[in-house]
Amino acid sequence: MSKNSLNSGPTRRSSRGGIVLALLLVVAVVVATFVLYTLFVLHWSYSDGERAGILQKFSHKGWVCKTWEGELAMSIVPGVTPTIWDFSVRDRGVAERMSAAVGKRVTLHYTEHRGVPTLCFAETPYFVDSVRVAE
Numbered sequence: 001m002s003k004n005s006l007n008s009g010p011t012r013r014s015s016r017g018g019i020v021l022a023l024l025l026v027v028a029v030v031v032a033t034f035v036l037y038t039l040f041v042l043h044w045s046y047s048d049g050e051r052a053g054i055l056q057k058f059s060h061k062g063w064v065c066k067t068w069e070g071e072l073a074m075s076i077v078p079g080v081t082p083t084i085w086d087f088s089v090r091d092r093g094v095a096e097r098m099s100a101a102v103g104k105r106v107t108l109h110y111t112e113h114r115g116v117p118t119l120c121f122a123e124t125p126y127f128v129d130s131v132r133v134a135e
Contacts, residue, residue, distance in 0.1 A: 038117055045111035046125075051085055052107045052134070058089075058098045065120035068095040070128070072108060088122030090129075097131050105134040 053074035060068050068089040075082035089095045109130040
């Protein structure tokens with residue numbers, strides 16, 4: 001056996017260990033970037049505002065990730081087909097008030113969160129955070 005063949009074993013093992021470590025580091029950076037991006041888009045809002053109309057539908061849906069989703073029928077002119085606005089609710093307290101207001105005229109305050117990477121947080125970019133029932 002030559003001297004080179006005896007030394008090739010540990011060198012190969014250490015180079016494999018370096019490759020595995022580099023791959024783990026790359027995976028960790030990708031996961032950390034995804035998590036930070038998700039936290040950023042969930043807590044920073046692109047816009048916010050209010051919409052008024054008849055709360056037409058509100059449901060808790062999803063196979064794995066359950067989300068609260070609703071529809072607001074906004075009508076500008078009586079007798080004309082209303083525009084339907086889809087929204088999501090992330091707060092359980094707001095969701096309970098919404099369930100009690102189905103079929104009533106409401107004003108909803110929302111924030112828009114563009115670029116949320118998965119449907120596990122909501123099906124729409126519009127997150128309603130308060131509801132007022134019109135008297």
